[in-house]
Every structure is written in C-alpha cells, then in structure tokens.
Amino acid sequence: MDISLLDKYVPLTRIQQTHFKVKDQGCYDYTLNHQSTDLQEPWQILENGDMQIIRSVRYSRQYKVLLAVSCHITKSTQTIDLSYQEGDNPEIIAQYKIDKDGNWQVSQSHPGDIFKQQGHDPDLVIFPLLRIFSGQMLIDCKLRGQAKRQVLIPDIRPESGYNDKLKPSFDMRTSKAKGVNGRGRKFQFISEHYQEDSAQFYLNEHGQLDFYQWQQAPQKLWQVTLCKAAVSA
Structure with missing residues (x-):
C-alpha cells in the first residue's frame, strides 16, 4: 500500500494529524481481463x-488519470472534496456538502469558471466515486427493498x-442482496448504467467492498480486489 499517494494528493492538516487516529486502511488492486x-x-x-x-486516491500512469477524494463525516454533515485530472489537462476540483436532512450543495471549478448548484432530497444517497465508498452506497440503496433511490x-x-x-449527475439505483459465499455478502444493483448481471x-463483515467484477464490454472484464494493510498501534 502506497501511503505516499494519500499524503501527496489528499494530505491531512496538522490538526487532523494530531487529533485523528487511523482506524483502517488498505488498497484496491485492478485487473483487466485477468491481467494486472x-x-x-x-x-x-x-x-x-x-x-x-x-x-482515497485512484491513480494510474498507464491510463493517465488521477482522482483524489477526502470525505469528512460528522453526525449531521458530509463534506467531500474531490480533485480530478486526465493527462496534461488542468486539475478540476469540487466540493460536495450534504446534511442529514438531504440539503446538498456543490461547487466545482476549473481554470476560468466556477459552477455551483444546490438542492434538497431527504432520500438522496451520495456516492463519492471511489471503491471504499461502494459498500455504504449499496447498503443505502437496499434499504427500500425494490424501490429505487x-x-x-x-x-x-x-x-x-x-x-x-x-459536476453533479444523478442515477436511480436499487441494490439486491444475493446471499453469502466465501467472498462475503454478494450484491447486485440495477441503474441506468448497470444491468443486473x-x-x-461482495462486501466484507465491515460493509466494505471486498471484491468487484464488471463486464464493461464483451472483451473488457474488470476485477477489483481489496488488500487490507496493518494499522500501527
């Protein structure tokens, strides 16, 4: 696990370094058609x-992509800071805030422009893109059974x-629990972008994504596996 990527792209403030303790950590490894x-x-x-x-950070020299996310969660509010960059293009940054009542606001900026939007939806689920957030999204989308959120x-x-x-996009999703096997609790979900199959x-006992498989196209099979890392006492 390369902690230096986190410290470089989503650094902690001195106050956070002093007062926050690491509870859990790991890394998601990607294969395409069973190749690293x-x-x-x-x-x-x-x-x-x-x-x-x-x-969390998603980073690849091969695909020339960088996506960095820092999510600060309290009892009443989530504040999510994101940074995105492809190749030599300029960095794009955004901040999402959502409170427990479903009030949300977004600020996105790139060189030369600032975009802002806000709204309200008490049943809204937010997904900050990276795999460590997938488990909570799947659980939240399952709470209403067959109804989409x-x-x-x-x-x-x-x-x-x-x-x-x-910038904000929206997708109506529902997730289904499909039992338990050696990999953990199996989930599938249906939305505009995913068909059921x-x-x-697969979620582990902590509700974290442990394994993910997506058939993006007939010749493109992505698999993502969680590798946990020890936490210093």
Whole structure:
C-alpha cells in the first residue's frame, strides 16, 4: 500500500494529524481481463470521537488519470472534496456538502469558471466515486427493498466534457442482496448504467467492498480486489 499517494494528493492538516487516529486502511488492486494494471486505489479511515475522515486516491500512469477524494463525516454533515485530472489537462476540483436532512450543495471549478448548484432530497444517497465508498452506497440503496433511490454522483463519465467533470449527475439505483459465499455478502444493483448481471459486488463483515467484477464490454472484464494493510498501534 502506497501511503505516499494519500499524503501527496489528499494530505491531512496538522490538526487532523494530531487529533485523528487511523482506524483502517488498505488498497484496491485492478485487473483487466485477468491481467494486472497499474491502477491503484489506496485508502484510509481516520476517526476522532464521532468524526470520521475517509481519504482515497485512484491513480494510474498507464491510463493517465488521477482522482483524489477526502470525505469528512460528522453526525449531521458530509463534506467531500474531490480533485480530478486526465493527462496534461488542468486539475478540476469540487466540493460536495450534504446534511442529514438531504440539503446538498456543490461547487466545482476549473481554470476560468466556477459552477455551483444546490438542492434538497431527504432520500438522496451520495456516492463519492471511489471503491471504499461502494459498500455504504449499496447498503443505502437496499434499504427500500425494490424501490429505487436517487444517487448523487460526481460526473467522470467518458462522454462528459472535460470541464464538466465532477459536476453533479444523478442515477436511480436499487441494490439486491444475493446471499453469502466465501467472498462475503454478494450484491447486485440495477441503474441506468448497470444491468443486473453485468456487475457483482461482495462486501466484507465491515460493509466494505471486498471484491468487484464488471463486464464493461464483451472483451473488457474488470476485477477489483481489496488488500487490507496493518494499522500501527
């Protein structure tokens, strides 16, 4: 696990370094058609009382992509800071805030422009893109059984214009628990972008994504595996 990626792209403040303790950490490794890639996604969960910080980075030289996320969670509010960059393009940054009543606001900026939007939806689920956040999203989308919930997702779709990256997008999703096997609790979900059989998710006993498989196209099978790292006492 390369902690230096976290410290470089989602550094902690001195106050956070002093008052927050690492609770859990690990890295997601990606394979494409059973071949290793250089995509790596280290993450850490830090806590101080009832406050929590989750930070993670998706980084690849091969695919020329960087996505960094830091999520600060309290009893009443989530504040999510994101940074996105492809190749030599300029960095795009965004901040999402959502409170327990479903009030949300977004600020996204890139050189030359600032975009802002806000809204309200008491049933809204937010998904900050990286794999460490997948488990909670799946659990939240399952709470209503078969009914779909609206999920707020910072936009990184390939078809989106570069200056529109990290702007809010929405997807109606529902997840289904499909039993337990050696990998953990199996989930599938249906949305505009996923058919029921194209993606499989397995959560561990902590509700974290442990294994993910997505058939993006007939010749593209992505698999993502969690590798836990020891936490210093």
